[in-house]
Amino acid sequence: MKLTSKILESVMEEGRKILLENEAKKVCMEYGIPVTRFKLAKNEVEAVEAAGGIGYPVVLKIVSPDIVHKSDVGGVMLNLKNSGEVQNAYRKILENVNAKKKEAKIIGVLVQEMAPPSTEVIVGAVKDPQFGHALMFGLGGVFVEVLKDVTFRIAPINETDAREMITEVKAYPLLKGYRNMPPADLNAITDILLNVSRLVMENPKIKELDLNPIIVYDKGAKAVDARIILEQLTKLV
Ligand code: ADP
Ligand code: MG
Secondary structure, eight states: OHHHHHHHHHHHHTTOOBOOHHHHHHHHHHTTOOBOOEEEESSHHHHHHHHHHHOSSEEEEEEOTTOSSTGGGTOEEEEEOSHHHHHHHHHHHHHHHHHHOTTOOOOEEEEEEOOOOOEEEEEEEEEETTTEEEEEEEESTHHHHTSOOEEEEESSOOHHHHHHHHHHSTTHHHHTOBTTBOOOOHHHHHHHHHHHHHHHHHOTTEEEEEEEEEEEOSSOEEESOOEEEEOOOSSOO
16 A cells, blocks of 8 residues: 555654544545545635635634644634635634644644534544554444443454444444434445454554544445554654
């Protein structure tokens, strides 16, 4: 996987451990993991141009190597419907970040397609020094944060493992559809789990990977956020 190795190498060369969201999403794309379309913008004019290319509504997010939890610093603005809203959001995000994390180095803002709301799931991976990568699956929001309703497998996993992971969380019945939510595309989630397994197996330098959240539809699914953290650098650069 050429692009992925290139990205991981350049991140390490710069002395960083955390990939920017656009870098993490490029890695995901190379492994066939669906992500929201995105473009990096370095100023307001570029942001409006990018939004026009992607198509409204869009989302704007801060891109900084020093910010891991973007919404905690007011760095995410959703559902922007026109160029005026994009301009305002651009300014507002920089203002928020400046107020909450003044020392953060700002690369720009990631403009991306706004994925329509639906059921949210999480797929993650954490590397254990003894067992290698553990893959995690759960439903998003309160299910993972409050109820800790998640399940784990050691990578690599096969299709049977992936399907078991999906059905063994307590919130599984919600994936079969409820109220106005359509049944979730379980094949799409299975594919993502298998591709994440392959991604971490082929890239042992990855310490942590988080697709939080992935929005799942009756057909298909899309990771709207992607975070990849590398292991401690072994040598100083
Ligand atoms: P954080 O770094 O705070 O985790 P996220 O990128 O996950 O930032 O954005 C915060 C929340 O905004 C997400 O949990 C999701 O609900 C929503 N969100 C983010 N990006 C999109 C998108 N492209 N389309 C729709 N909703 C999004
Ligand atoms: Mg997130």
